[in-house]
Amino acid sequence: MGGVALDLGSPISCSGPPHPSEDETPNNQLRRENADLRERVARLEEEVRAAENLHLRNRIAQLEEDVLAARWEAAHDPLTGLLNRAGFLDHLVGLGWDKVGAYLMVDVDDFKQVNDLFGHDIGDAVLSTVAQRLAAVEGLIIARIGGDEFAGVVIGQPTGWQRFEAVAKEVVRAIAVPMEIRTFLLQVMASVGVAHIDQPASFDETHRRADAAMYRAKELPGRVARWTPTLDNSETEQHKALASTVFRSGSLPDGTGEALPVKIPRQRSQRQIG
Known part of the structure; x- marks a missing residue:
C-alpha cells in the first residue's frame, strides 16, 4: 500500500504571531496619553494663573482709582469743583x-x-x-x-x-x-x-x-x-x-x-x- 512521504528536512516553526514593537504596547500608549493630558492640564493651569493675575491687577487698579476718586470727593465741592x-x-x-x-x-x-x-x-x-x-x-x-x-x-x-x-x-x-x-x-x-x-x-x-x-x-x-x-x-x-x-x-x-x-x-x- 502506498504511504505518505514526509519532508523531514525543513524545521517546524512553533512560534506564535509576531510580537508588536515596544512603542506599540498598550502601556506605552497609556503613558503617552497621560503625558499629553498632564501637558494640557499644565497649560490650562498656566492660563488660569495668568487670568487670575490679570484680574487681580485690574482689580487693584480699579481700587486705586476708587481711592483717588474718594479722596478727591472728600476734598472738593461737588457743585463747583473747588476745594471744600x-x-x-x-x-x-x-x-x-x-x-x-x-x-x-x-x-x-x-x-x-x-x-x-x-x-x-x-x-x-x-x-x-x-x-x-x-x-x-x-x-x-x-x-x-x-x-x-x-x-x-x-x-x-x-x-x-x-x-x-x-x-x-x-x-x-x-x-x-x-x-x-x-x-x-x-x-x-x-x-x-x-x-x-x-x-x-x-x-x-x-x-x-x-x-x-x-x-x-x-x-x-x-x-x-x-x-x-x-x-x-x-x-x-x-x-x-x-x-x-x-x-x-x-x-x-x-x-x-x-x-x-x-x-x-x-x-x-x-x-x-x-
Missing part, C-alpha cells in the same frame, strides 16, 4: 501757614435773591460760573466753604498791602462781568474782605478778621475792605462767635449776611443782583 472746607484746611496744612501773605473772604452779594427770582438751578449755574472766575484769578488759592461764600489765600511774603489789594479788586471785577445763564443775562456782585498777615495770628483769628472785613466791604463802593483793629470795635459779639466757629461747625447758618435790594434796571432778561 476740609480740603482747603488740608491744603493750607500741607502748604504751611507761614507761606500765606493774605487771607480773603468772598461773598456773593444777595445771592438768595438769585435763587428766589430764578430758581436753584440758575443759582447753581451762577455759583459754578463764579467759581470758574475765582479759580482763574492769578495768585489766588480759592475754596468754597459754604453757600455763596468762598475763602482764599494769596501766597507770598506780606511785604505790602498793594499786591493783595490788587488781587481782591480783580476778584470783584471778574465776578461783576455779566454772565449768560440759559436765557438770562445776569450780573452779580461780590464783596471781599482781606486779612493782611503782616503779624503773627492763628488761622481762626485770621479767618475772623477777613470775615469782618468782608462785611465792611459790603458798605463800600469798591466792595473791598482790609481788616484793621478798628473793625473789631464795631463788630457784634454774635458775628465774632459765628466767624470763629465757621470752620469747625461743618455748615454755615442761614441768614448771616446783610440783605441789600435787588436792582432790576430793565424789563427784559438782564438782571443785576447786589
Whole structure:
C-alpha cells in the first residue's frame, strides 16, 4: 500500500504571531496619553494663573482709582469743583501757614435773591460760573466753604498791602462781568474782605478778621475792605462767635449776611443782583 512521504528536512516553526514593537504596547500608549493630558492640564493651569493675575491687577487698579476718586470727593465741592472746607484746611496744612501773605473772604452779594427770582438751578449755574472766575484769578488759592461764600489765600511774603489789594479788586471785577445763564443775562456782585498777615495770628483769628472785613466791604463802593483793629470795635459779639466757629461747625447758618435790594434796571432778561 502506498504511504505518505514526509519532508523531514525543513524545521517546524512553533512560534506564535509576531510580537508588536515596544512603542506599540498598550502601556506605552497609556503613558503617552497621560503625558499629553498632564501637558494640557499644565497649560490650562498656566492660563488660569495668568487670568487670575490679570484680574487681580485690574482689580487693584480699579481700587486705586476708587481711592483717588474718594479722596478727591472728600476734598472738593461737588457743585463747583473747588476745594471744600476740609480740603482747603488740608491744603493750607500741607502748604504751611507761614507761606500765606493774605487771607480773603468772598461773598456773593444777595445771592438768595438769585435763587428766589430764578430758581436753584440758575443759582447753581451762577455759583459754578463764579467759581470758574475765582479759580482763574492769578495768585489766588480759592475754596468754597459754604453757600455763596468762598475763602482764599494769596501766597507770598506780606511785604505790602498793594499786591493783595490788587488781587481782591480783580476778584470783584471778574465776578461783576455779566454772565449768560440759559436765557438770562445776569450780573452779580461780590464783596471781599482781606486779612493782611503782616503779624503773627492763628488761622481762626485770621479767618475772623477777613470775615469782618468782608462785611465792611459790603458798605463800600469798591466792595473791598482790609481788616484793621478798628473793625473789631464795631463788630457784634454774635458775628465774632459765628466767624470763629465757621470752620469747625461743618455748615454755615442761614441768614448771616446783610440783605441789600435787588436792582432790576430793565424789563427784559438782564438782571443785576447786589
